[in-house]
Amino acid sequence: MKRPKLAIVYGAICGGCDVALVNLGEKLTTILEKYDIVYWPAVVDFRRDELKRISEVDIGIYMGALVSSEDIELAKLLRSRSKILVAYGTCTIYGGIPGLSALLGAKRVLEEVRFTLTTSLEEVELPKLAKLPELLESATSILKVVEPNIFAPGCPPSDSVNEALLEVLSDYARGIKPKGRIFLGEPTPLCNKCTRKPTDTSKISMSKIRRLHELKLIEDKCFLEQGVLCMGPVTRAACDLPCIKNNLPCVGCNGPALDIDDMGLEMLSALSSLLLVEEERELLEEGLVKEMDRLVDLIGILYRYTLPSSLLIKLKLGDHRGE
Amino acid sequence: MVEWKPRIVAFLCRWCAGSAAELAGISRLSYPAEIIPIILPCSGRVSPRLIIEAFLNGADGVLIGGCHTPNDCHYISGNFKAFKRVYLLKKLLSQLGMNPMRLRIEWISATEAQKLVRVVEEFLNEVENLGPLGGIFHEKA
Numbered sequence: 001m002k003r004p005k006l007a008i009v010y011g012a013i014c015g016g017c018d019v020a021l022v023n024l025g026e027k028l029t030t031i032l033e034k035y036d037i038v039y040w041p042a043v044v045d046f047r048r049d050e051l052k053r054i055s056e057v058d059i060g061i062y063m064g065a066l067v068s069s070e071d072i073e074l075a076k077l078l079r080s081r082s083k084i085l086v087a088y089g090t091c092t093i094y095g096g097i098p099g100l101s102a103l104l105g106a107k108r109v110l111e112e113v114r115f116t117l118t119t120s121l122e123e124v125e126l127p128k129l130a131k132l133p134e135l136l137e138s139a140t141s142i143l144k145v146v147e148p149n150i151f152a153p154g155c156p157p158s159d160s161v162n163e164a165l166l167e168v169l170s171d172y173a174r175g176i177k178p179k180g181r182i183f184l185g186e187p188t189p190l191c192n193k194c195t196r197k198p199t200d201t202s203k204i205s206m207s208k209i210r211r212l213h214e215l216k217l218i219e220d221k222c223f224l225e226q227g228v229l230c231m232g233p234v235t236r237a238a239c240d241l242p243c244i245k246n247n248l249p250c251v252g253c254n255g256p257a258l259d260i261d262d263m264g265l266e267m268l269s270a271l272s273s274l275l276l277v278e279e280e281r282e283l284l285e286e287g288l289v290k291e292m293d294r295l296v297d298l299i300g301i302l303y304r305y306t307l308p309s310s311l312l313i314k315l316k317l318g319d320h321r322g323e
Numbered sequence: 324m325v326e327w328k329p330r331i332v333a334f335l336c337r338w339c340a341g342s343a344a345e346l347a348g349i350s351r352l353s354y355p356a357e358i359i360p361i362i363l364p365c366s367g368r369v370s371p372r373l374i375i376e377a378f379l380n381g382a383d384g385v386l387i388g389g390c391h392t393p394n395d396c397h398y399i400s401g402n403f404k405a406f407k408r409v410y411l412l413k414k415l416l417s418q419l420g421m422n423p424m425r426l427r428i429e430w431i432s433a434t435e436a437q438k439l440v441r442v443v444e445e446f447l448n449e450v451e452n453l454g455p456l457g458g459i460f461h462e463k464a
């Protein structure tokens with residue numbers, strides 16, 4: 001029987017996604033035995049031209065953010081060759097950490113890089129010497145370029161998401177094709193799955209805003225109730241709660257839960273309904289402001305992983321009016 | 324070329340700011356026509372998303388009018404919720420590079436038709452000075 005072909009390509013990748021996949025160890029190798037790996041920079045030595053020459057792969061996996069013209073081309077190339085395209089990792093799906101560069105724009109990002117003290121003169125001249133791919137104004141979601149079939153969210157995708165992906169791979173090798181648009185992992189908000197329960201589930205109130213080092217954490221109690229900002233209410237529960245279990249609040253790396261498209265705005269709204277609800281009347285506006293001013297870098301908190309695919313960034317890029 | 328006029332969306336709660344707008348009408352006070360009032364049950368109903376969508380759909384400024392704190396809101400504490408949302412959103416927008424003056428919240432009771440007119444005129448003026456909201460990469464905060 002002909003073995004199905006697998007290609008894995010990288011955009012702007014930190015390597016974590018690759019490691020997360022490889023971490024599956026034996027489970028991965030037993031499935032990969034059924035596949036021909038035609039492209040995967042970390043594993044087999046093929047050049048990009050060879051990917052171009054291949055007429056068809058069965059499963060194409062795109063990892064990493066799309067930050068340059070080259071990444072866009074690569075995503076298009078992979079889409080055109082693959083029967084099933086997998087968007088792997090939060091960077092690919094929502095922009096991820098590199099997506100925060102959308103705040104600065106390409107020109108300022110390059111300036112920042114070139115004029116830091118650690119950069120040598122030769123590097124400053126680099127773009128003139130070599131023709132580098134053009135940096136996009138903002139890192140972008142793969143969805144703005146092509147339509148993937150399968151989404152594996154997470155930074156990096158959790159074991160449960162990876163195992164769900166392996167299942168798809170092994171099904172495919174047995175001739176069962178995935179249908180429609182599939183999001184791997186639990187779709188509901190993280191709070192549903194969280195082990196730290198609030199005192200009263202129907203009414204969580206945050207009586208202060210504190211950073212982790214500023215308080216003595218009670219280990220089985222809801223973070224929000226203790227005043228620590230946690231993105232649980234709006235984040236997809238596709239992970240195995242590694243942060244929560246290790247006494248760290250959720251930072252939203254799985255992207256928005258089902259039916260939420262802009263997790264930052266949604267969380268901002270939720271936060272306003274939780275924060276100091278019992279104390280509103282005595283604190284009044286001034287007191288509320290004082291506590292809210294403890295939140296610095298709101299974008300970094302609310303949009304750490306999803307800025308390029310947010311409504312908010314449309315406002316920044318001014319692409320809403322076609323002017 | 325047509326002269327640019329700012330567009331302002333005002334979300335007013337039905338019990339206070341909205342009633343004030345009606346009172347202004349009944350008392351024949353006039354206020355600028357650039358403002359589009361939208362009456363909602365309570366200022367606490369205004370989600371951040373509603374505000375952002377207003378900006379995305381062409382508003383140059385967004386005004387939110389509710390009942391006076393601490394005790395006037397018809398739904399007890401909707402105005403406090405609105406206040407927190409607007410304050411945090413202002414922080415968010417200025418981090419993004421947009422002038423937070425484009426967003427304003429005011430408490431206007433049902434009898435304060437005069438105040439409504441003053442606020443609308445003032446706000447319109449401010450937004451007019453800021454100019455149209457295009458791409459906001461270079462807007463000075």
Ligand code: FES
Nearest residue numbers: 336365389390397
């Ligand atoms: S009813 Fe006016 S602010 Fe709630």
